[in-house]
Amino acid sequence: MTTSLQRPDGHIYRSSNAHLDSFEIQPPTAPTANGVPRSAWARARRRVSRWHRPYTAALLLADFAAAALASWIAIAWFDQAKAGFYDVNEDPTWFYTVTFLLLPLGWLVILWGNRAYDRRYLGLGPEEFKRVIRASVTVAASVSFLAFATKTNLSRYAVATALVGATVLLLLERYVARLVLHGVRTKGGHAGHRMVLVGTLPDALEVYRAVTRSPAAGLVPVAIALTDGIAAARGIETPVPVYAGRDVLALVREVGGDTIAVCGSASAEPGELRRLAWQLEGSGVDLVVAPQLTDIAGPRVHIRPIEGLPLLHVEEPTLSGPALLAKNLLDRVAAGLGLLLLIPLFIAIAVSIRLSDAGPVFFRQSRVGHEGRTFRVWKFRTMYVDAEERLAGLVDQNETDGMLFKMKLDPRVFPIGRFLRASSLDELPQLINVLKGEMSLVGPRPLPADDGDFLGDVRRRLLVRPGMTGLWQVSGRSDLSWDESVRLDLYYVDNWSLAYDLSILWRTIGVVLARKGAY
Incomplete structure (x- = not known):
């Protein structure tokens, strides 16, 4: 089912980020038996995951x-x-x-x-x-x-x-x-699961990118086992060694793995996948399947077996109904209480802004909201009053891609404004937008309304209200690329729930205190 890539002299490919066209395919090894004798009381011990x-x-x-x-x-x-x-x-x-x-x-x-x-x-x-x-x-x-x-x-x-x-x-x-x-x-890369990715190279690399986005998950890909031959991988650099023509279990033992991840289209081969599961019985090696349907979370996915065929049923995202009404009620109540409790802080911030630069305390800008409706977002002003006029001369110094302009050391931001941005205090007035129903406590980031039409995948973000915080904020904020930010926002739209909102709010506290990605 898989292959091994070796040098002509017999040395196995080990280095990462190396081209593949200098290697040749070796004959496949004979597979092991389907299953091994096991005691009713004993379970196979895992060979590597000693954590x-x-x-x-x-x-x-x-x-x-x-x-x-x-x-x-x-x-x-x-x-x-x-x-x-x-x-x-x-x-x-x-x-x-x-x-x-x-x-x-x-x-x-x-x-x-x-x-x-x-x-x-x-x-x-x-x-x-x-x-x-x-x-x-x-x-x-x-x-x-x-x-x-x-x-x-x-x-x-x-x-x-x-x-x-x-x-x-x-x-x-x-x-x-x-x-x-x-x-x-x-920090150390220890206490994780060493994974061998099985599938075509594009499917395996997609899973590799997904599991390595979160080192805390402890999923460490150590090799890729190709199912479609080596021709499609020639000349392509890979982050881990690539093999072809090898028995999967033997390859896992050789690279010190403890988990096999069957990726994408490879998981659509019921006969091969079933035989692989048999082969792993009693080996102490975990088998996981990464289907082609990505970015869909647990509550929407259900296994429904019909006549021995396990069907993966995907529910529609919850974009209406009682859960959404509860979310809106929670937003309004929390925003109202927050505005009352934060009045002394608002006064202190307003005084510091007026002392830093003559001009309005609040900054208001048109943003695109729910279902494409525009609204004016409230924020504490953190830039000098001539910031918009100076923007044209700084466009070539933009440090991010996509529709937003970001600079870590933006000269238009006055000192108190830098502190407000780093601590996210400048965004507290958005509670006014939440109270008015224009925003939510948790949701996708609100984008400027003067950046043209939002088409394709980006437009799907408008199915829910934009949020003061969101999955993008607890995952890196300004350090993220535009494509990664859009992916996280779409994931939130497709999988949101009240429990997920509370989890994001809790994670936001730690991100704000650490000032991660805020500038």
């Missing part, structure tokens, strides 16, 4: 400590809990054994049963936290059932405090653990 075992062990210890700490807090707050549970004065050993040993162990068992330690859910996405919350519901139900079945007299307030406290502490502890894991992956 998962110590990380899981650390999570187990941290989860146990979080559950025990929550019990201690509940006892400290509600002393009557001691007397209400088998009378602690008569049997203190049993009371403390249940409180600080059996209950935390029960948490671990239920978390494990809900697959909260599965490597597929650790370190990325909301699924890990969903499973923790699901486990907390199970623990609450189990404690209630046991108390009812044994007619145990428990303090309801103490039990509720212990369960809710444990849930909060578990979520917080796992969030901190995830930050540590992301730091290790981003």
